[in-house]
Amino acid sequence: MIVRSLTLRGKRTRATLLAAGREAFEEHGYDAVRIDDVCARAGVSHGTFYTYFDSKEAxxxxxxxxxxxxxxxxxxxxxxxxxxxxxxxxxxxxxxxxxxxxxxxxxxxxxxxxxxxxxxxxxxxxxxxxxxxxxxxxxxxxxxxxxxxxxxxxxxxxxxxxxxxxxxxxxxxxxxxxxxxxxxxxxxxxxxxxxxxxxxxxxxxxxxx
Structure with a gap:
């Protein structure tokens, strides 16, 4: 898990990714979800995901x-x-x-x-x-x-x-x-x-x- 001091905007982005991930896992199951699916739901780039999480597992x-x-x-x-x-x-x-x-x-x-x-x-x-x-x-x-x-x-x-x-x-x-x-x-x-x-x-x- 990536841990660092986050700005207010960073905290919001991270929370958005968590919410998007939860929705994707609930709808499709863990194995079927890709990081790109989560990014699309959250409206962020693939690179932004790795600013907050180092893997789908995390x-x-x-x-x-x-x-x-x-x-x-x-x-x-x-x-x-x-x-x-x-x-x-x-x-x-x-x-x-x-x-x-x-x-x-x-x-x-x-x-x-x-x-x-x-x-x-x-x-x-x-x-x-x-x-x-x-x-x-x-x-x-x-x-x-x-x-x-x-x-x-x-x-x-x-x-x-x-x-x-x-x-x-x-x-x-x-x-x-x-x-x-x-x-x-x-x-x-x-x-x-x-x-x-x-x-x-x-x-x-x-x-x-």
């Missing part, structure tokens, strides 16, 4: 980071939501499914690229780490409050339960498993809560993940 990596960052922000429950842990898990699952629906094509593209290039595999692990940390921190807080099974390893539990939600999102939204959103969210939440030893009747008004 552009795609930044697009992927932006997408997962948006998904992370979109699926955050936030302090304004209910303090009931069960309700917060339910809200997080609903927000994640909606965030996946908006971005699944690009996320799957990163996974496909990872099969051929280990750099994207490492990127995928780095991008998922933010979700794992959030889930582990939430479980750790519940354990400290006596609301979740204290014998569970927070990180491993977050990896496994997060994987359950991610895989279901793929099967449901990408492969067409038939289920309404409310049923999907309800089942995911009950499975998650039972796995960590949390039930609706044990949640009162404590602060959750």
């Amino acid at each position: 552009l795609f990596g930044e697009v992927a980071q932006a997408v997962v960052g948006e998904m992370f922000a979109a699926s955050a429950v936030g302090p304004a939501a209910s303090g009931d842990p069960y309700a917060r898990i339910e809200a997080a699952n609903r927000l994640y499914l909606r965030a996946w629906a908006a971005n699944s094509r690009l996320v799957r593209m990163v996974e496909h690229a990872a099969d051929a290039d280990p750099r994207f595999g490492r990127l995928l692990l780095e991008l998922r780490e933010a979700f794992v940390r959030r889930g582990a921190d939430g479980l750790r807080r519940l354990q400290e409050q006596g609301l979740a099974d204290p014998s569970l390893d927070p990180r491993l539990t977050a990896v496994m339960l997060g994987g359950m939600v991610e895989h279901f999102a793929h099967v449901w939204l990408d492969l067409g498993e038939r289920a309404g959103e409310q049923d999907a969210v309800d089942h995911l939440t009950r499975l998650w809560a039972r796995a960590i030893g949390l039930t609706p009747t044990s949640t009162s008004s404590q602060e959750g993940p």
Whole structure:
């Protein structure tokens, strides 16, 4: 990745290239997109592209980071939501499914690229780490409050339960498993809560993940 101090105009040009790249990848897939396609969409020359990115792979990596960052922000429950842990898990699952629906094509593209290039595999692990940390921190807080099974390893539990939600999102939204959103969210939440030893009747008004 090319890193240098940019002028305001340079920042705008770089942002335009990122937006053009994202559109091209979403429409045509990673393999089919050429740098010239991105330049045409952005309205810049081929040489200008290399002022900001040293390859198509570098552009795609930044697009992927932006997408997962948006998904992370979109699926955050936030302090304004209910303090009931069960309700917060339910809200997080609903927000994640909606965030996946908006971005699944690009996320799957990163996974496909990872099969051929280990750099994207490492990127995928780095991008998922933010979700794992959030889930582990939430479980750790519940354990400290006596609301979740204290014998569970927070990180491993977050990896496994997060994987359950991610895989279901793929099967449901990408492969067409038939289920309404409310049923999907309800089942995911009950499975998650039972796995960590949390039930609706044990949640009162404590602060959750």
